[in-house]
Amino acid sequence: MPWVLQKSDFFDSRFERFKKKHREEATAVLDNLDTYFKALENGSNPININAGFIHHEPEGIKAIDQKGGKGKLMQTRLYIYPDSAAMILYVISIGTKVDQKGDIRECQDYIRPLKRKG
């Protein structure tokens, strides 16, 4: 069974709002998400996926940043949660580093019911 991506029900609205102000950052962070997802597709265990653009947050949440993008970019965080059992990579939210505390709390609220189901 291959890995798949699944967006949270609020991801699109967060993404729309974010890219209006930070288009380059959005592209850079999505490129890094693609790199992460390809590592999963190639059989890597999420625990072993490590690079400068990946930050390990509480409860298995990962934050992907904009590193590697062109120019001086705003510190960005794209929040994801890899569910190895179901082989689903949840793409939860996106925001700047400034908003990370609130964003992580929101991500935790999103994944808790998923963990209970699993």
Added chain:
Amino acid sequence: MAKQFSSVLDMIKDSTEDKDEVKSLADLINSKQISKTLFALRCRANMSQDDVAKKMNCSQGKVSKIENTRDTDLTVHDLVQYCSAVNMRLEIGFSDTRMTMADQVKYHYFRLRILLDKMREMARGDETIEKGVADFTKEAFMNISFGLLDCVQKASKTKLPVPPLHVSTPVTMEDINRHSEHETNMAAA
């Protein structure tokens, strides 16, 4: 049930109607097919950038740079060294752009025969190995036949465009063993 996507690009196409945005992301992703594969190989080998750097005899920063470099800027030297560090061998293939998928199937058939002949030649003179090769050839015949039979049943006329660069999925011993097990189970079923 929530929508699921098989790639980041498909997911973003669903999130935005801005074609320029999708195109610039697609261009960026497609320009780094090799470096993304290298990253995946390292993670799959459960190695850190530092581990790879030590084996390549370079800095961790250099490894990080290779993993984020556009394919056109990578050197064969870096690729060979990186692959070697993660216990992989770099294979470079050249194929005629006029080659159809059917031609590729024929090509692999001939390669298969050459490899089996070579294996038989190498085993000549050693009864145990000769028997092992004979058993393996029979097993391969069964698995390939079942696989081909399945393909015959699913045969379609789809013609896909041929991209100028193709980065194949890395092949490891684990993959071969997994496929082999799967084929055996299919044959048994």
